[in-house]
Amino acid sequence: MSLNARIGIVTVSDRASRGEYEDRGGPAIHAYLTAVLTSPWQAVPRVIADEQPLIEQTLVALCDVEGCSLVITTGGTGPALRDVTPEATAAVCAKLLPGFGELMRKVSLEKVPTAILSRQTAGIRGHSLIVNLPGQPRAIRECLEAVMPAIPYCIDLIGGAYLTTDPAQVVAFRPKG
Amino acid sequence: MSLNARIGIVTVSDRASRGEYEDRGGPAIHAYLTAVLTSPWQAVPRVIADEQPLIEQTLVALCDVEGCSLVITTGGTGPALRDVTPEATAAVCAKLLPGFGELMRKVSLEKVPTAILSRQTAGIRGHSLIVNLPGQPRAIRECLEAVMPAIPYCIDLIGGAYLTTDPAQVVAFRPKG
């Protein structure tokens, strides 16, 4: 466990990676975490194309080299040919956490019926938790709000950094154990 | 994109394929689509036995040869030895869409507790969306009603035919953007 948590923020988007499109997903994740986390942390941002090998390499480097306890991706979760973020995530994780995708689809479904098209998942690689979010900035906030209460304890269980949150924003749940 | 959408309707049932049992699932899907779709379409019906290689071959032919933008199966989703439709679907799809199965089980669970026994899924093969439905005609309608609002946009995203629906029946959701 390091004193300062490192958190990877990965925007997966062909257009953003070529500079044709302003990355709005990465900054939305950064703003959310800044508002919510009270423990010290450092963002490790990446903007990459929708290429499965590149996504896998990026996730591996953020977990194994950069020492990120948490890696959050945005984009590449839909049904289109270039959407391969969940496949890349599954390929680099030792175990998957289907409950994250189930809950995020459930909350998004209250807003739009196309939420069932998002294939986002989450998983564990070593001491890192990887969580996929959809690409739309609106969906990023609603999805993070749904899963954030469980993230600090999850990272405790895998030996990552100790995260604390502003209870006015998110009550991080840690069962007495 | 073809002008006329082609939609595969696959009844997977040992008894129906031998003529021992009238196929009620395929006609129920056909009737639902006839009531809901306002864009021109053509059904490509099949009635086959619960044999995984045969189901896979049928799905591949409907997607790759017949050019179906949508393939809907009924039957073979339960826990019994001969129920292998989800495995055949997963085997021929490049990516799976777990949100379809989650939502269909959720709506069926409001009716019967045994809805959790249905292993139905959905996935993408090329420009085709494949969706599994349970075998019971009653469950077919409730499952299609749950997922239909997201199907036209899904098929847009994979480069299939442009489907429109009667909004009095189903409001097909297409996000702006």
Added chain:
Amino acid sequence: MSLNARIGIVTVSDRASRGEYEDRGGPAIHAYLTAVLTSPWQAVPRVIADEQPLIEQTLVALCDVEGCSLVITTGGTGPALRDVTPEATAAVCAKLLPGFGELMRKVSLEKVPTAILSRQTAGIRGHSLIVNLPGQPRAIRECLEAVMPAIPYCIDLIGGAYLTTDPAQVVAFRPKG
């Protein structure tokens, strides 16, 4: 089908298997089944370490040698390194039933936000249904209550023992066929 149903109850816990910790999960499952089942049955209990090959061997022996129609595990479903019960279950099952995990996470989520960290699943091996439960005794009861109504019919479909329940506790649902 045997006259007496055999039900495997598997506690997966490093500490319980070394005797450092009293097994409370196995007895909680036994007490629940004793209260609910009205058909004759016999428990086949096991307490084992969180080792994937050992869990797989134990599940295989309970299904194939001991003839258990139902095998319920407790423990090893979380994100930690030693939590491998779902992987062992998937490895020995011919088919998985994702609806079990979805429903159990949904009911647990009403109690604690960390329910999404439980990776529990269920699956079929031959004539046996294997169901994973979390390790916490409180969660065992709420999860079993959620899925029990569907279990007797599931076991009918795979040719296992015929289970009946006390309707004051659980109404086992068997669709008219």
